[in-house]
Amino acid sequence: MGFCLGIDHEEQMAIRAFDILKTLGIQPVLLDIGASGGFPSFWAPIAQYSTYIGFDPDNRELRDIQDGQFSRSVIFNKAVISCPGGQETEFFLTKSPYCSSSLPPDPESLSDYLFSDLFEVNKAVSVPATTINAALDSLGVKHVDWFKTDSQGIDLRLFLSLNESVRSRVLAVDIEPGLIDAYKGEDLFVDVHCELLKQGLWLSSLQIRGSVRMQRKTLRALNEYNLGLNDLHINRSVRSSPCWCEARYLRSIQSLKEQNANQREYALLWLFAIMGGQWGYGLDIASEFEQQFGRSEVCAILRSVPVMNIRKRNSTFRNVCRRILPRSVKEAIMKLALE
Numbered sequence: 001m002g003f004c005l006g007i008d009h010e011e012q013m014a015i016r017a018f019d020i021l022k023t024l025g026i027q028p029v030l031l032d033i034g035a036s037g038g039f040p041s042f043w044a045p046i047a048q049y050s051t052y053i054g055f056d057p058d059n060r061e062l063r064d065i066q067d068g069q070f071s072r073s074v075i076f077n078k079a080v081i082s083c084p085g086g087q088e089t090e091f092f093l094t095k096s097p098y099c100s101s102s103l104p105p106d107p108e109s110l111s112d113y114l115f116s117d118l119f120e121v122n123k124a125v126s127v128p129a130t131t132i133n134a135a136l137d138s139l140g141v142k143h144v145d146w147f148k149t150d151s152q153g154i155d156l157r158l159f160l161s162l163n164e165s166v167r168s169r170v171l172a173v174d175i176e177p178g179l180i181d182a183y184k185g186e187d188l189f190v191d192v193h194c195e196l197l198k199q200g201l202w203l204s205s206l207q208i209r210g211s212v213r214m215q216r217k218t219l220r221a222l223n224e225y226n227l228g229l230n231d232l233h234i235n236r237s238v239r240s241s242p243c244w245c246e247a248r249y250l251r252s253i254q255s256l257k258e259q260n261a262n263q264r265e266y267a268l269l270w271l272f273a274i275m276g277g278q279w280g281y282g283l284d285i286a287s288e289f290e291q292q293f294g295r296s297e298v299c300a301i302l303r304s305v306p307v308m309n310i311r312k313r314n315s316t317f318r319n320v321c322r323r324i325l326p327r328s329v330k331e332a333i334m335k336l337a338l339e
Contacts, residue, residue, distance in 0.1 A: 017271065017274060017301065017305045018045060018046065018049070018271075019301075020267050020270075020271060020298065020301060020302075021046065021049045021271070022049070023298065024263060024264055024267055024298070026049070026264050026267065026268060027049060027050060027051055027071055027072075028046055028049065028050045028051070028145045028146060028268060029050070029051045029053065029141055029143060029144050029145050029146070030043055030046075030050050030051065030052050030053070030145065030146045030148070031053045031054075031132070031144045031146065031147050031148065032052065032053065032054040032055070032148050032149075033054075033055045033056075033080050033132075033148070033149040033150065033151050033158060034055070034056055034149060034150035034151050034152070039052060039054065039069075040148060040174070042275065042276075043146075045275065046271070046275075047069050047070050048069070048070065048071060049071060050070055050071055050072075051070065051071060051072040051073070051141065052069075052070040052072070052073040052074070053073075053074050053075075053076075053135065053136075053139065053141070054073075054074070054075040054076070055075070055076045055078060055079075055080045055130075055132075055135070056075070056076075056077065057077055057078055057079040057091055057100075057127040057128070057129075074139060076130060076135055077128070078127065078128040078129055078130045078135075079091050079102050079127050079128070079129045079130075080129070080130065080131065080132060080135075080151065080158055081102070081129045081130070081131055082131070082154065082157040082158055082160070082161040083131070083161070084131050084133070084134065086129050087128065087129060088126045088127060088128055088129050089102055089126070089127060089129040090102065090124055090125070090126060090127075091124070091125055091126070091127040092104050092105065092121050092124050093121065093122045093123050093124070093125060094118065094119050094120060094121055094122065095117060095118055095119070095120045095122060096118040096119075098118075099118050099119045099152060099182075100152065101151070101152035101153050101154075101183055102151075102152075102153075102154065103152065103153040103154060103183035103184055103185060103186055104121070104124075104183065104184050105119040105120075105121060105182060105183055105184070106181045106182060106183055106184045107119075109180055109181040109182065110180075110182055111215055111216075111217075112213060112214075112215055113180075113211040113212065113213060113214070113215075113241070113243065114211055114212040114213075114214045114215075114216060114219070114231065114234060114235070115211035115212075115243075116215075116216055117216060119182065131161060132144075132158065132161060132162055133161070133162065133163050133166075136166070142166070143166055143169055144162070144166055144169075144170050145170065145171050145172070145268055145272075146170075146171065146172040146173075146174070146272065147159060147162075147170045147172070147173045147174070147175075148173075148174040148175075149173075149174070149175055149176070150176045152182075152183060152186075153178065153182070153183035153185070153186030153187060154186065154187060155175045155176065155177050155187050155192060156175075156177065156187035156191060156192045156195055156196075157187060159173065159175070159196075159199075160195070167199070168199070168200070168255075168259060169259065169261075169265065170201075170251070171250065171251045171265065171268055171269045171272055172248065172249070172250055172251070172269075172272040173196065173201060173248070173249040174246070174247070174248050175192060175196075175246075175247050175248075175249070176244055176245065176246050176247070177189040177191075177192040177193075177244065177245065177247070178243065178244045179208075179210075179242045179243055179244055179245060180242075180243050180244075182243065182244070189244075189245055189247070192247075193247075196249050200251055200252055200254070200255030200258075201249035201250060201251055201252065201255070202249060202250060202251075202252050203247060203248075203249055204248045204249060204250045204273075204276055204278055204281075205247065205248045205276060206245055206246070206247050206248075207245060207246040207247075208242045208245050209240075209242075209243060209244050209245060209246060210240035210241050210242045210243040210244070211240055211241065211243050212234055212235060212238045212239075212240055212241070213241040214234060214238065219231070219234065248276060250269065250272060250273060250276070250278070250281070251269055253284060253285060253288050256269065256288075257288075263289070263293055263298075266285060266288065266289045266292065266293075267289070267298065267302070269285055270282050270285040270286065270289070270302055273285060274305060274306060274309075277309075279306035279307075279309045279310050280306070282302070282305070282306035283303065283306050283307070285302065286299060286302035286303045286306070289302055290302075
């Protein structure tokens with residue numbers, strides 16, 4: 001697995017990182033519930049090596065995946081349900097297709113927020129439904145490596161609906177639970193987080209998203225005074241309040257050890273950690289990989305890629321400091337370093 005000519009060291013190391021997939025014959029399985037906006041951009045680097053499975057019954061914004069982007073790709077225009085048995089389920093089509101859900105929106109809770117109109121239900125329809133397990137069986141897929149869901153309120157119950165043999169070996173979970181009751185009976189972050197920790201996962205990143213805490217009727221009332229305020233003015237100038245979050249969880253090394261995980265699972269977990277900038281965790285996995293399977297060229301790559309990234313960031317920080325810090329500050333820092 002040699003280096004390519006004509007590219008810099010950083011590009012070489014990135015190529016070696018993804019060559020892990022070819023070297024070990026790995027084809028990641030990426031499962032995407034709520035695929036209205038197309039597949040997540042963070043999967044692009046591994047798309048050509050991967051199997052993509054997407055679900056979304058509201059296809060108003062569904063984009064076809066171009067041939068060749070993934071090794072294999074399938075999209076089910078069906079709602080995903082957590083309990084087997086039903087061939088159809090009720091689905092609430094909202095003003096924004098990104099807010100459509102199998103749960104009805106909660107008008108009382110939403111009324112305090114400016115984005116409440118996005119959840120207005122245009123109509124409730126009966127749509128084809130399937131479970132994740134049934135879909136995987138129909139494709140002959142035995143495992144899921146990266147589970148991404150934006151199911152608008154039922155993220156946790158869908159993850160828990162996976163057969164235990166599949167769920168216990170999921171290596172990465174991207175999930176968007178609510179912080180408010182935007183839907184009636186939805187899975188909130190507090191419950192999602194506690195359960196995923198029990199499942200052998202840990203919280204790798206968390207982005208808080210939200211809307212302006214202001215009732216739409218208040219804005220309508222202001223318009224009667226011809227003050228010239230609209231949604232754009234409010235959203236630009238008023239701080240958003242937390243309403244939901246985008247969270248990523250990774251499987252713990254201890255969980256892998258308890259399952260007697262193989263090289264494929266360790267290498268994939270390492271790659272997912274590196275893709276998320278978790279270089280320290282990548283080094284933890286590299287160390288455990290060597291302990292479990294012995295030294296090899298793969299071990300060298302698992303160590304060298306995160307080390308390269310750490311060094312690069314430190315070098316960039318030093319260069320920035322050299323450019324922007326006053327000379328007196330730099331001299332003071334050097335004095336402290338020598339004491």
